[in-house]
Amino acid sequence: MTEKKADTVTKFWKQVEKGHRCWLWIGHTNRDGYGRLAVYHRGMQLAHRISWEIHNGPIPDGLNVLHHCDIPACVNPSHLYLGTQKDNVRDMIVRGRANWENRKAGEENGNAKLTETEVREIRKLHAIGNSTRRLARIYQVGKTTVKHVVNRDTWKHI
Numbered sequence: 001m002t003e004k005k006a007d008t009v010t011k012f013w014k015q016v017e018k019g020h021r022c023w024l025w026i027g028h029t030n031r032d033g034y035g036r037l038a039v040y041h042r043g044m045q046l047a048h049r050i051s052w053e054i055h056n057g058p059i060p061d062g063l064n065v066l067h068h069c070d071i072p073a074c075v076n077p078s079h080l081y082l083g084t085q086k087d088n089v090r091d092m093i094v095r096g097r098a099n100w101e102n103r104k105a106g107e108e109n110g111n112a113k114l115t116e117t118e119v120r121e122i123r124k125l126h127a128i129g130n131s132t133r134r135l136a137r138i139y140q141v142g143k144t145t146v147k148h149v150v151n152r153d154t155w156k157h158i
Contacts, residue, residue, distance in 0.1 A: 023076040033072035051075035064088050119155045126150045
């Protein structure tokens with residue numbers, strides 16, 4: 001084991017509280033409750049993925065590390081398994097964590113960059129020949145945002 005990997009393992013174990021079932025990450029977490037740890041030359045990494053690598057080796061490309069226990073802070077390797085993104089979404093739906101029906105639309109969504117009035121203006125201006133690039137500059141958003149508005153991929157309710 002290299003010096004840097006040994007440092008990561010040492011840092012990892014300092015942030016784990018082993019319980020009877022779950023081993024809980026007590027260090028820094030993201031907004032969804034998943035543990036995070038700064039890893040030399042790799043930046044911030046999810047703690048359950050680090051646990052998988054410590055106990056099982058590298059994670060194959062394209063796979064996620066999923067939880068049998070459904071506890072985001074758990075890093076117990078016996079509670080972790082590999083799966084695809086499709087498996088991850090299926091788990092989310094089966095376990096009742098898919099919150100799509102409660103998502104807020106339009107200006108009610110905290111991530112909204114535009115108002116309903118601006119969305120209507122963008123659609124009108126695009127219809128009379130203004131480019132997505134020009135509209136993006138005017139409304140100070142990305143070209144992709146304008147494209148999604150114009151194509152009604154977003155703001156469908158307007």
